[in-house]
Amino acid sequence: MKCLKMINIITVSLVFYAGCVSKPFKINSEPDNAEVSILIGEDREKKSLGQTPVIKTKKEIEELLDVDLNSGEVINIVFEKDGYRKKELWIPSVAGGNLGFDIEVSLQQGLSSKDETKTADQIIGKLFLAQNYARTQQFERAVLEIDKLLEDYPTLTRALTMKGAILYANNTLKESLETYEKALSLDPEIKSALEMSSKIRKKLKMPSRSLATKK
Numbered sequence: 001m002k003c004l005k006m007i008n009i010i011t012v013s014l015v016f017y018a019g020c021v022s023k024p025f026k027i028n029s030e031p032d033n034a035e036v037s038i039l040i041g042e043d044r045e046k047k048s049l050g051q052t053p054v055i056k057t058k059k060e061i062e063e064l065l066d067v068d069l070n071s072g073e074v075i076n077i078v079f080e081k082d083g084y085r086k087k088e089l090w091i092p093s094v095a096g097g098n099l100g101f102d103i104e105v106s107l108q109q110g111l112s113s114k115d116e117t118k119t120a121d122q123i124i125g126k127l128f129l130a131q132n133y134a135r136t137q138q139f140e141r142a143v144l145e146i147d148k149l150l151e152d153y154p155t156l157t158r159a160l161t162m163k164g165a166i167l168y169a170n171n172t173l174k175e176s177l178e179t180y181e182k183a184l185s186l187d188p189e190i191k192s193a194l195e196m197s198s199k200i201r202k203k204l205k206m207p208s209r210s211l212a213t214k215k
Contacts, residue, residue, distance in 0.1 A: 025061060026102045027054040027077070034081040034107060038065055046078070052105075077103070085110040123149065127162060139170035157183045161193050173200050 027036055029052040036049040038061075047065045049056070062068060075091040084107040091103075126149045133142035146163045150156065160183035167176035177200040180193045187193075201208060 024055055024057050028052050029079055029105045029107055034079045037078045039076040039078060040067055079105050079107060081107055083109060130162060134166045139166055142166045155186050157187050157190060161190060164196060173204055176200060
């Protein structure tokens, strides 16, 4: 019986060695220097294995992390690197046997989880500021704040629908309609935008959006 078994999971290549002489754990990433951690137990305590490339024996990992890799439980491995999306893997351990594996991970460029949280906070902050300006009838300042946000996130439908509402409140109906319908071009199922588009078209004595789209 062959000792080597190959398993592919998405962009990760895993090579397991079970029932043979114990092999080292080899963990690589593209790009390298990604932080590698294992999440332990029900509380998912994070314990670091270092940066890629990581090459350690089973005994070294068990001593470093105080875990039993022959428990038969699933091993949760996390890769993190600034400027790249976090990747998590769930690797089955082999109860009662020797285990080793090679992991090759391709990380995708994008915001890290911390950056995503920070960005979300910034977006919410700008929307909240625009809403406060609108409540005090400072419509131009409100629109200005949303336009700043849309420069960085032009497809953010929440910002577009808020801008449409502010323009409507300021009685700039044509601009409001254009903004609502831009949001609908990105997501045709936005209920508030559908309702406001219909309402404004009636006020402006324009055909319904469905008829206008067919022309």
